[in-house]
Amino acid sequence: MSESAIKSNGTSKGMNIHARRTLSYIVLILLSFLCLIWFYILLINATRSNAELGRGFTVIPGKWLLTNWNNLRSGTLPIMNGMMNSIIVASLSAALNVYFSCMTAYAIHAYNFKGKNAVFTFILMIMMIPTQVTALGFISFMGKLGLMDSFIPLIVPSIAAPVVFFYMKQYMDSNLPLSLLEAARIDGCGEFRTFNSIVIPLMKPAIAVEAIFTFVASWNNYFTPALILSTDKKKTLPILIAQLRAADWLKFDMGQVYVMIAFSIFPVIVVYLFLSKYIVGGVTAGGVKE
Numbered sequence: 001m002s003e004s005a006i007k008s009n010g011t012s013k014g015m016n017i018h019a020r021r022t023l024s025y026i027v028l029i030l031l032s033f034l035c036l037i038w039f040y041i042l043l044i045n046a047t048r049s050n051a052e053l054g055r056g057f058t059v060i061p062g063k064w065l066l067t068n069w070n071n072l073r074s075g076t077l078p079i080m081n082g083m084m085n086s087i088i089v090a091s092l093s094a095a096l097n098v099y100f101s102c103m104t105a106y107a108i109h110a111y112n113f114k115g116k117n118a119v120f121t122f123i124l125m126i127m128m129i130p131t132q133v134t135a136l137g138f139i140s141f142m143g144k145l146g147l148m149d150s151f152i153p154l155i156v157p158s159i160a161a162p163v164v165f166f167y168m169k170q171y172m173d174s175n176l177p178l179s180l181l182e183a184a185r186i187d188g189c190g191e192f193r194t195f196n197s198i199v200i201p202l203m204k205p206a207i208a209v210e211a212i213f214t215f216v217a218s219w220n221n222y223f224t225p226a227l228i229l230s231t232d233k234k235k236t237l238p239i240l241i242a243q244l245r246a247a248d249w250l251k252f253d254m255g256q257v258y259v260m261i262a263f264s265i266f267p268v269i270v271v272y273l274f275l276s277k278y279i280v281g282g283v284t285a286g287g288v289k290e
Helices: 003-046 050-054 065-073 079-110 116-126 131-145 152-159 162-175 178-186 191-202 204-220 223-228 237-245 254-285
Strands: none
Touching: 003 254, 050 254, 065 254, 079 116, 079 152, 079 162, 079 191, 079 204, 079 237, 079 254, 116 162, 131 152, 131 223, 152 204, 152 223, 162 204, 178 191, 191 204, 204 237, 204 254, 223 237, 237 254
């Protein structure tokens, strides 16, 4: 092959790589725009009055943000209590969920015992059961235990999370070598110390991902809290938002609804920003093989 042909071939490959990279950037920008435009619409609508919202959407912010917030605060709904309730339930649910799911996955990954495959299959089968199917039995059981209108039924059952367990197990299979655990045992490290000092740090990326998903799922959960909680001061934000939207025609104010929704998403954004560094670190560490 002549030198000119080699240069031409190299130039064409470089152009193809440049074109693919440009196309990737365009697609990523488009997807980012589609993901963020809804937050922009939410924030814009939170600054407008109910009458302005009825006339349609505009890209220019309104002047009713503080008025909507003050009207919301002066209403009958305990907004700040709802925020604290949601933070308590979502935070504890996420912490217990990822810790015990990781511990269960560690037991299946690190030990060989009779019935191991059966236990793993049984846990996966539980994933197929929708929450709505067991809701009536769950509510009846909580009533017999005297736990209605409390946070315990919203937090403790989150320990059993088959989906999170499955993700942790798959992550351990590819990123947690058994030789590392054997070395820790030879050095005299106990099982709980091995799990807390070796396994948990290695699992930080997976824990961060599942903590975000679990926190958001618990934060947005309306179905179970609506069945369990009856006192206004114990209700979470999704229930209060639904009550605000269900107000009668004379009291309904869509501006307040948008302000409350915008108010409710800030903790989720904070949690994501706090845990995102572990996700990025996990992606980088994933390129290093044993």
